[in-house]
Amino acid sequence: MQLFFSKSIPDLTNVVLVESGPRSLYDNYIGHLYEQYGDQIRINLVTCYAGKPEGFRESNGKIYRVQDYRGWDGAKRMAEELRTQGPTILGILCAGVPVMSKWKWLLTAALPSKVFVMNENGDYFWADYTNWKIILHFMAFRAGMSGEGGVWLPLRMLVFPFGMAYFAAYAAWLHGRRWLRNI
Structure with a gap:
């Protein structure tokens, strides 16, 4: 979250996506990213699922399975591997399912990248100070404090x-x- 106080959005050249919700959301989203940005975009996927999402190109990225990085030492090792690749964007899926919560928080804190949060409807927002009202509403909704x-x-x-x-x-x-x- 080093770019929380910056309005600028970096180029989508090196993206880390944390797949912590239904795979179908990322099936559509990854294909859309490749269509829009072509081969210039590198996508690394952090997931707990077997296999790979539709449209994912292993020539332009890598799949990191959390099962291969067990414990605190494994988590630090994954974060360091991703950090050395210089990601510009970190995409987190928050679909109201408590899957991979530890990984979302760890990578948000460890990677020097701009964070966007996507919900189960495919809507997203950039996690920066200009969207503080959206962030508070999102947190209140997830905590059951809306309505x-x-x-x-x-x-x-x-x-x-x-x-x-x-x-x-x-x-x-x-x-x-x-x-x-x-x-």
């Missing part, structure tokens, strides 16, 4: 500790009373 849940969820979160304290005190009172009767 009707936007009012009740924070209220429930506020009341929860007091409810738990009440139940703990009530249980302590009941057990204390029983203990005193048995003395």
Whole structure:
């Protein structure tokens, strides 16, 4: 996220895509990138799926399977391999599925590239300060705090500790009373 405070969008020459949602989204998207930018674009794909997406050209990129990079040392090794290739763009699919969350955050922090976030509908936005309202709305929606849940969820979160304290005190009172009767 080193380019968070920059409005400029680098050339799409070296792209890292994190496939953390339905493969069908990337099937269409990768083909579209090759159509638009031709052979000048290099796409590296970080995935947990077997096989490769439709339209992916291994001559212009590499598939990194997270199964081959287990543990913290493996994750650092993958990030370093990708970093040495000088990616200009990092694309993250956030489809409301908690798949590869660790990898999304790790690569966002480790790679010196401009980040775009794509949802399950194929809509995307650049993760920079000019889109702060979109980012907040996206985060609130994913946390279940938009719509009707936007009012009740924070209220429930506020009341929860007091409810738990009440139940703990009530249980302590009941057990204390029983203990005193048995003395």
